[in-house]
Amino acid sequence: MVGMYRQRIPWIDYLGLFAAYIGVYAELIIRVFIYLIPDQIREWGRKRVIRIYHYYISTKTTEGMTDAVQKCRNIYEICEAFGYKAEEHLLRTEDNFVLCLHRITHPSKKQTKKRGVVYCHHGLMTNSELWVAVNEPERNLPFVMVDNGYDVWLGNNRGNKYSRKHVVYKPKDEEFWNFSLDDMAMFDIPNTVDYILHETGEKELSYIGFSQGTAQAFASLSINNSLNDKVKIFIALAPAFTPKGFSNHLVDYLVKANPKIMYNLFGMRCLLPSVAFWQNICYPPIFVKIVDFFLKLLFDWDLKNISPNQKLCGYAHLYSFSSVKSCVHWLQIIRNCTFQLYDDDLALITGFTSRHYQVPLFPTSNIKCPILLLWGGKDTLINMEYMQSALPPQAQEIEIEHYEHLDFLWANDLKEQVIPKVLKALAD
Secondary structure, three states, rough: OOOOOOOOOHHHHHHHHHHHHHHHHHHHHHHHHHHOHHHHHHHHHHHHHHHHHHHHEEEOOOOOOOHHHHHOOHHHHHHHHHHOOOEEEEEOOOOOEEEEEEEOOOOOOOOOOOOOEEEOOOOOOOOHHHHHOOOOOHHHHHHHHOOOEEEEOOOOOOOOOOOOOOOOOOOOOHHHHHHOOOHHHHHHHHHHHHHHHHHHHHOOOOEEEHHHHHHHHHHHHHOHHHOOOOOOEEEEEEOOOOOOOOOHHHHHHHHHHHHHHHHHHOOOOOOOOHHHHHHHOHHHHHHHHHHHHHHHHHHOOOOOOOHHHHHHHOOOOOOOOOOOHHHHHHHHHHOOOOHHHHOOOOOHHHHOOOOOOOOOOOOOHHHHOOOEEEEEEOOOOOHHHHHHHHHOOEEEEEEEEEOOOOHHHHHOOHHHHHHHHHHHHOOO
């Protein structure tokens, strides 16, 4: 009976999968070849590439704290460069992941007015550095909130740079990477909220999410009634709910037709771990060009609202580890145009459906806490019409017409467009 639900993968999917395999293995061969090159020759080649780049493409000009932030190895060094401090806190989730939280403080400034606790959470394949990788402190939302008297905490997802620890499994084990948005919603978010409230002695906090950090909160608040009583307000920056898909038509077709392609390519493991290798090898301005190219290819983002200097320091801290399963979950959401739980029955997602089989949706209309959506008019990942229909009536929304996705972290006019709106929402 199970066979009746299966469907043969169309030939064009096989063709796309074959092309993807070629790309993956070509990247592996090139990476191994570069790794085997003696250090002296590799360094000579790097210097030649840098010289050619600046001669033909761009002259080297950096401003403010760009170089300092770009060269920082972790969030502790970034905060220290601006005179702030990132305290490290560890918590154990109910399913035995060890998560790292960062509490941002300014040792030289004594806060006389306590305005409350703020918990910020990053997006897909990133970590807490994303929030503070800014070359101007007045555009750095966590620093501005600290200066305004807020107790600011930055969360980290399981599996990323700061939360690569499990009580039982190791990162080399497939079981370690067997998690999706469901697990982050059921464990990471509520367990983190409880830890922060316990440490601060407060009864509630304000939550600020970016991209997937908003999706995790939407999901968690929808299935955990008691969590709503602990969140004073939920501020969603560039909210991720049901993305429309990819701007590249071939990529969009392949992932919508068969999300399982990701498992065929990468297995049940960490997604794109080789990014860290290429980031270390590439000259930073060239790495910026590469990231810009792929963001344009996949999402049609022009990224004109972010300065070249901000890209230099921001992109250096953009990537972090996550699971292939989390990405597959997003591809299922995109394919079905619904904000749903992970579909475990991979035999059915690419074949015929059954009247007896329905993937549950996150009941986001059940969310009780106040919600503010800040979204960009040029963000191709936003499906505001669906989001408005699925969220409760207390959800408010503000559109910034010229903003794309990453602008909510790094735009040139962040201190005029985003930060005042966030501070007002926190104070109300």
